[in-house]
Amino acid sequence: NAGVTQTPKFQVLKTGQSMTLQCAQDMNHNSMYWYRQDPGMGLRLIYYSASEGTTDKGEVPNGYNVSRLNKREFSLRLESAAPSQTSVYFCASSLDMAGNTIYFGEGSWLTVV
Amino acid sequence: KQEVTQIPAALSVPEGENLVLNCSFTDSAIYNLQWFRQDPGKGLTSLLLIQSSQREQTSGRLNASLDKSSGRSTLYIAASQPGDSATYLCAVRNDYKLSFGAGTTVTVRA
Numbered sequence: 293n294a295g296v297t298q299t300p301k302f303q304v305l306k307t308g309q310s311m312t313l314q315c316a317q318d319m320n321h322n323s324m325y326w327y328r329q330d331p332g333m334g335l336r337l338i339y340y341s342a343s344e345g346t347t348d349k350g351e352v353p354n355g356y357n358v359s360r361l362n363k364r365e366f367s368l369r370l371e372s373a374a375p376s377q378t379s380v381y382f383c384a385s386s387l388d389m390a391g392n393t394i395y396f397g398e399g400s401w402l403t404v405v
Numbered sequence: 406k407q408e409v410t411q412i413p414a415a416l417s418v419p420e421g422e423n424l425v426l427n428c429s430f431t432d433s434a435i436y437n438l439q440w441f442r443q444d445p446g447k448g449l450t451s452l453l454l455i456q457s458s459q460r461e462q463t464s465g466r467l468n469a470s471l472d473k474s475s476g477r478s479t480l481y482i483a484a485s486q487p488g489d490s491a492t493y494l495c496a497v498r499n500d501y502k503l504s505f506g507a508g509t510t511v512t513v514r515a
Contacts, residue, residue, distance in 0.1 A: 296448075325503075334409075334494070335449075335505040342501065350502070382448060389501045391437045391456050396449040 296397035315383030324366035411506035428495035
């Protein structure tokens with residue numbers, strides 16, 4: 293019953309450091325997403341991958357890069373972390389980009405100091 | 406741009422009372438609407454998914470309605486329990502994009 297698994301769960305970074313958030317799903321889903329959640333802002337889409345081999349920008353892509361490594365894995369990279377990137381990051385997946393249920397991971401709490 | 410609003414932001418009720426949570430959206434050209442539950446420090450758990458062609462969906466004590474033309478959805482939770490305390494979010498899908506409301510935080514008092 294793993295579903296969507298994210299690592300790490302917690303991370304503290306210094307401004308300018310880089311890091312990668314890992315995400316894997318075991319539901320054979322085609323589409324995967326990265327969101328960030330900030331107080332009062334709701335969830336906002338950073339990047340998504342409609343299917344293996346494709347990635348596209350969402351609402352707030354600046355400062356991030358992604359890699360769809362294979363059908364299961366979708367990573368999010370912060371090249372040079374900034375305090376504005378302090379947030380909770382959620383990976384999610386769905387069967388496709390149409391009308392299917394979307395499933396979320398448990399979240400990764402990132403603090404940039 | 407799709408705007409999703411959930412009012413109220415917070416709600417406190419005594420155990421046993423029925424809960425009514427509201428979600429409104431500005432662009433009615435949606436594929437579907439999904440209700441989620443989020444516990445503190447946790448991810449989102451899907452509760453109900455309503456396709457744009459449907460009027461409502463039910464699962465146990467939960468019932469969600471959708472009025473696409475007026476841009477509204479309502480989540481009803483019957484006979485609330487302390488375990489229902491959580492934040493409830495609605496999200497609407499237009500094309501590839503899922504737009505979220507900020508959520509309603511529910512406290513059910515024993």
